[in-house]
Amino acid sequence: MQPLPLTPQITEPFDPFQEQRRADCPWCGSPRLRTRVRAPDPLRHRPGTFVVDECGDCRHTFQNPRLTAEGLAFYHRDFYERHLEEFAARIVSDRAVRRRHRATARELSALPEPESWLDVGTGHALFPEAAKEFFPYTSFDGLDPTARVEQALLEGRVEEAHRGYLTTPGTAARLRSRYDVVSMFHHLEHAPDPRAELRAALTVLRPGGHLVVEVPDPRCVFATLLGKWWLPYGQPRHLHLVPLANLRAELESQGCAVLVTDRSAPHIPYDLSAALLLALAHVHPLLRAMAAPVLDVAAVLDHTLAPLFRRTRFSNAYRVVARKTSDAVV
DSSP states (O other): OOOOOOOOOOOOOOOTTBOOOOSSOTTTOOOOEEEEEEEEOTTOSSOSEEEEEEETTTOOEEESSOBOHHHHHHHTSHHHHHHHHHHHHTTSOHHHHHHHHHHHHHHHTTSOOOSEEEEETOTTTHHHHHHTTTOTTOEEEEEESSTHHHHHHHTTSOSEEEESOTTSTTHHHHTTTOEEEEEEESOGGGOSSHHHHHHHHHHHEEEEEEEEEEEEOTTOHHHHHHGGGOGGGOTTTOOEEOOHHHHHHHHHHTTEEEEEEESSTTOOSOHHHHHHHHHHTTSOHHHHHHTHHHHHHHHHHHHHHHHHHTTSTTOOEEEEEEEEOTTOOO
8 A cells, every 4th residue: 555645844935024923922922912913015015914913911012923134124225215205295294294303302402401412213314403403512413224314414414324223233332321312213113122222222321311212102092993004003114012111111120210201292193194095005096086185184183183182092102201320231
C-alpha cells in the first residue's frame, strides 16, 4: 500500500514590509488581544489592509503585524509624505495648522525660558517657527525621519537638523543632557518603540527640563463610532496609540513629575470631515464632486461642536507636560 502524500504546510507569504504578527501586547505583555480595525492604506500605494489590535488589559492600541524598518522607510519617503500632506491639507488648512501651533506655543509660554529646545517629529518645523514669537531667546533644533527637517534647516526654521528617531543608534548619546525642553507633537504614534523613544527623550533632557508629548487618544469615542474611517488610526504609519494612563504611568516610573494633562486644547476638529473624505478618497471624481456639500456640512459640524467635544470623551487627542527630576531613570 502506497503511503499517502504529505499535505503541504500552508504558510503566509513572506512580506518584507511587515513583521510577524505578535500574540501579546508590546506594552504590558498581556495575551488578551482583540482587533479594533482593519484599515487600508488611504493613499493606496500598497494593496491589502493593516490591522490595529487593542490589549484587553492595559488598552494599549497598536499595529499588528507591525511594519518592518523597510516598510517604515517606504512610507516615510518624500513622495509619500507629499501625497499625505496634500490629503491632510484638504482637511486642515495651512492657516489652521499655523494658528494651532501658535496657540500651543502660547500655552507653553508658562514654562521657564529655555535655552535650547528639541522638537521631535518636527516635519517642516512649523511649530519651532511659531514658538519663536513666545521664546525669542531659545535655540530650536529639529529631529525628523524625513528630509523635511533638512529643508527646514535651509529655510532657517531650526538651527540644527537631525534626521531619524531619538532611538536611532548614537543620536541620544550624542545629544545627552543638551536640551531644556523636548517636544513630541503627534510623533510618538510613529515610533517603533514608544517606551524607548520616551527614555531617549529623557536622556537628551537636562535635569529639571520639560518633556511635552501630544498624541491621539485611542479612548476617543470617535474611534469606536467611525472605525477604520477615524483619521488618527493613521494606517499604515501609526504604529502605537498610547492611552493617557499608560503614558503617565511610564513617565512617573522613569522618575518624572507629571505637571499637566490636557484633553481639551489638543483636540483637532476634523473627525467627521476626515472620515467622509477618507471614504470618498477613491470613488469616481463625479461622486466626490456631488458629495462636496456634504463634506462642507461635516466640516461645519466638526467646528461647531468642537467646544463640546473638547470637554468630553469625544476629544481626539491629549497633551502631557512632565518635568525630569534629578532622580529620573535614564
